[in-house]
């Protein structure tokens with residue numbers, strides 16, 4: 001980590017960071033380059049060694065590797081293993097990396113059928129989608145589709161100062177209720193807010209769109225009582241399963257016996 005001085009002349013280690021995209025839309029990496037108001041301070045924390053969206057520099061001596069995307073090709077597996085060997089801290093950045101994300105929807109179909117139907121007569125190499133932790137040890141997961149830049153900045157400050165990194169343990173409902181939103185269950189919709197880890201400031205439900213759980217499960221969720229709620233309201237269990245499967249973030253509960 002590169003040493004610098006704070007304005008109070010205290011030595012400060014800039015984080016030697018690299019970022020790599022795999023099967024993804026690059027929306028999470030782009031999110032980190034947004035928000036010009038905080039970008040100079042954010043970059044001040046970092047010694048960018050390899051980050052296509054931020055710099056043309058290319059170096060292999062990084063300590064922190066941000067991994068965006070899920071894994072869907074053999075060459076990605078090999079590249080990921082190489083990055084894992086170099087990185088002291090490997091971060092799964094975004095829902096694709098943490099859970100598989102929307103890419104996982106493809107796992108519902110046989111790979112050959114997909115290629116034959118969508119890309120005839122091309123020969124495309126593709127594997128079933130896997131999240132990063134299926135292949136390597138992940139030191140830190142930052143969920144979100146895309147990630148919340150404020151949260152990433154807070155986490156980078158924690159890493160730079162050696163303090164504990166935390167994510168909210170409570171569900172999106174807490175943030176949604178704090179904004180005095182009408183609950184979407186009252187409007188006949190299934191919303192995964194009671195199950196999902198907060199940290200997005202309930203951005204979807206504040207726009208009257210149900211939460212699809214991109215941030216994954218909150219701590220200590222009660223799936224049984226959530227199922228009861230859906231049934232009591234006469235809402236569709238098939239719709240619930242579609243929503244749970246959308247980001248693959250509720251894998252242990254998908255196809256849960258209703």
Ligand code: SF4
Nearest residue numbers: 024027094095096145
């Ligand atoms: S998590 Fe969402 S925004 Fe990030 S790379 Fe995947 S699809 Fe794109």
Ligand code: SF4
Nearest residue numbers: 173176183184191193
């Ligand atoms: S709309 Fe969704 S997130 Fe908001 S209170 Fe209702 S269930 Fe919770």
Ligand code: SF4
Nearest residue numbers: 200204211212213214
């Ligand atoms: S409301 Fe749900 S789906 Fe929307 S950003 Fe937040 S966690 Fe993701």
